[in-house]
């Protein structure tokens with residue numbers, strides 16, 4: 001992979017450059033970075049999934065970003081559409097995490113308002129690495145009971161709009177549990193709520209060399225849905241990598 005910015009380098013290892021970035025530790029919430037892939041015209045799915053936008057280079061970056069965070073958060077819609085699995089790290093990467101004082105694997109966290117899952121999904125089949133579900137405390141009690149067989153639950157207050165959990169409270173609880181760096185893998189609805197709540201610090205955007213147009217891009221959401229912002233959020237460009245016609249842009253929110 002080549003680096004184009006902040007200075008040109010013929011070869012960089014994304015496993016190293018993304019992990020070695022200096023990220024602040026906050027007292028009341030994790031530092032939050034969002035990783036997404038987008039078509040040139042801003043679509044985030046092809047036929048309802050990311051696979052059609054992705055490629056070897058993008059998959060390499062996707063895995064590189066999973067090496068260093070304490071936890072990974074995804075929305076229930078993404079978990080269902082993409083049939084989520086646990087992160088797969090090499091033995092060496094797992095050992096390096098433990099040397100840094102982290103768990104062997106990043107904790108997988110899923111936000112869900114309704115708890116409607118196919119419990120046969122691969123991520124629910126590991127009794128030693130159970131995912132953590134962020135769930136409103138008034139969720140259907142039967143679904144809640146069923147879910148406890150497959151996952152740990154973090155019960156939280158409902159958000160003001162009633163659509164899910166209060167994400168500010170959720171992030172505070174995760175920080176209390178020791179999570180300092182949280183990678184968010186979408187999808188757009190969850191991204192939208194995190195951005196609207198002012199919780200996003202960094203965006204890693206893979207630009208896929210595809211233009212979807214109106215037919216192929218039908219129904220495709222935007223990266224951050226329709227985030228309710230009173231003012232545009234400004235970002236500063238941190239890094240640009242390139243491989244196989246993909247561009248990998250890393251931005252930080254300007255404070």
Ligand SMILES: NC(=O)c1ccc[n+]([C@@H]2O[C@H](COP(=O)([O-])OP(=O)(O)OC[C@H]3O[C@@H](n4cnc5c(N)ncnc54)[C@H](OP(=O)(O)O)[C@@H]3O)[C@@H](O)[C@H]2O)c1
Pocket residue numbers: 035036037038043044045048049050053074075076077078079081082111112113114115116134135136159163164165166167185186187188189190191193221
């Ligand atoms: N291009 C990319 O990089 C990328 C990345 C990820 C996903 N995607 C695509 O995006 C699509 C899924 O995105 P999406 O926007 O439909 O769904 P999503 O954001 O993955 O998930 C939405 C669901 O997450 C839960 N949720 C969201 N906010 C919540 C909150 N505050 N509290 C509790 N639960 C909350 C709700 O779960 P319940 O349904 O349980 O109520 C909600 O229906 C898929 O097609 C996927 O392939 C693309």
